[in-house]
Amino acid sequence: MEKFKSSKESKVSITELMLPAHSNFGGKVHGGYILNLMDQIAFACSSKHSRSYCVTASVNKVDFLNPIEVGELVTLKASINYTGRTSMVVGVRVESENITTGKKKHCNSSYFTMVAKDIDGKSLKVPGLIIEDVQSVRRFARSIQRKSEASSRTSRFDASNFKVDDYLENLKSENVKLELK
Secondary structure, eight states: OOOEEEEEEEEEEEEEEOOOOGBOTOOOOOOHHHHHHHHHHHHHHHHHTTSSSSEEEEEEOOOOOOOOTTTEEEEEEEEEEEEEESSSEEEEEEEEEOTTTOOOEEEEEEEEEEEOOOOTOOOOHHHHHOSSSHHHHHHHHHHHHHHHHHHHHHHTTTTTTGGGGGGGGHHHHSSSOOOOO
16 A cells, blocks of 8 residues: 555546436425535545545535536536545535536535445555645645534533533524423
8 A cells, every 4th residue: 555645646526417317396406416426426536545445434514505407517526635544534526517608606515534444344544645735735734623623513512511501592592492391
């Protein structure tokens, strides 16, 4: 196994025509279909980097910024943003293009944490990441920050740590009716 690889070595992109079969009841492309494509490209990118089977450990926030229309081309781009010991963060960007006007829209971006596995399902060490430019440093550092925030968020709201009195005041301005017993 190589000790380090650049993100260029595992970068992947796919383009697919959105068909009526991909649409939801509102006539737009179904978000679940796009999430499926995003997971597939994250798998391809992480497997290419690690040269092993990979599984999805988590998906960071996904905001659907612009709807995708039936008949548009959707391009997904994936690259490795971060490498841990056995995990990788894959940045995925989704863009749509109207084939008659050429107009492109950024539809969403997300970050998939993928873990390399051996044939017995045990986690495998992955090659580290060679960082070659400022943009890559930014992406790597942002992944570290996201990882830290996720850990803090998980422990802060764990049932054994949660203190309800710390949050009751915040709920007064929300669309909620409290009937605590």
